[in-house]
Amino acid sequence: MRIDIITVLPELLESPLSHSIVKRARERMLADIVIHDLRPYGKGKYRQTDDYSFGGDAGMVLMIEPVYRLITELKKQRTYDQIIYTSPDGIPFSQKVANRLSCLENIIILCGHYKGIDQRIRDHLITMEISIGDYVLSGGELAAAVITDAVVRLLPGALSDETSALTDSFQDGLLAPPVFTRPADFMGWKVPGVLLSGDPSRIREWQEEKSLERTERLRPDLLEQKENG
Numbered sequence: 001m002r003i004d005i006i007t008v009l010p011e012l013l014e015s016p017l018s019h020s021i022v023k024r025a026r027e028r029m030l031a032d033i034v035i036h037d038l039r040p041y042g043k044g045k046y047r048q049t050d051d052y053s054f055g056g057d058a059g060m061v062l063m064i065e066p067v068y069r070l071i072t073e074l075k076k077q078r079t080y081d082q083i084i085y086t087s088p089d090g091i092p093f094s095q096k097v098a099n100r101l102s103c104l105e106n107i108i109i110l111c112g113h114y115k116g117i118d119q120r121i122r123d124h125l126i127t128m129e130i131s132i133g134d135y136v137l138s139g140g141e142l143a144a145a146v147i148t149d150a151v152v153r154l155l156p157g158a159l160s161d162e163t164s165a166l167t168d169s170f171q172d173g174l175l176a177p178p179v180f181t182r183p184a185d186f187m188g189w190k191v192p193g194v195l196l197s198g199d200p201s202r203i204r205e206w207q208e209e210k211s212l213e214r215t216e217r218l219r220p221d222l223l224e225q226k227e228n229g
């Protein structure tokens, strides 16, 4: 899968996408993540990428020309399945959306900044808009990093134990069960005995029970969603 991320602040994306599972997926060529600095596509001597908004509202707006130029160049090289804009008013990001995106071949993620982006970019170039939650960030970079991380770890081969993605929270509409590691007894705080039993079917049964119990207690809305398909 190839993910092209367009930003005016490439530095903000470098570290989140250079460690752990995402790093490994990139090294294994499962994910080709290319971060594009929008600045060189900017106008004039100062490579301007944003300007004041018409109507006099406070805050700078990302201009359409540099974005159009870069996206047009990318589109000449390959076909994109989705051109995503990260935005507080987009569809809520979820494991379901991550699963869907992980099946695509090529996507672009455009990060907004300051006041947002010229509406004509959204009307004519963007095919999907995603929000990572009901709050406002300074820029789309952290949102793009969240989306990329959640998607890339789902690519086959990205996790060393592939089945572990299946037991993560939300994957089956439930929260994950609690996990423990050594020591089995820390100052009298003991690991549940069943996990030490070595009996895989009893362990699975316990985990399913705990998953359900935690979901009922912490996120009953997930169970309703599951029932309603």
Ligand code: SAH
Binding pocket: 085, 086, 087, 088, 089, 110, 111, 112, 113, 114, 115, 116, 117, 130, 131, 132, 133, 134, 135, 136, 137, 138, 139, 140, 141, 143
């Ligand atoms: N004026 C806009 C917010 C701009 S915030 C509004 O009220 O809707 C600046 C940029 O940060 C946005 O262009 C977007 O790309 C990004 N951003 C902010 N909050 C976000 C969120 N919850 N999810 C995804 N992207 C977000």
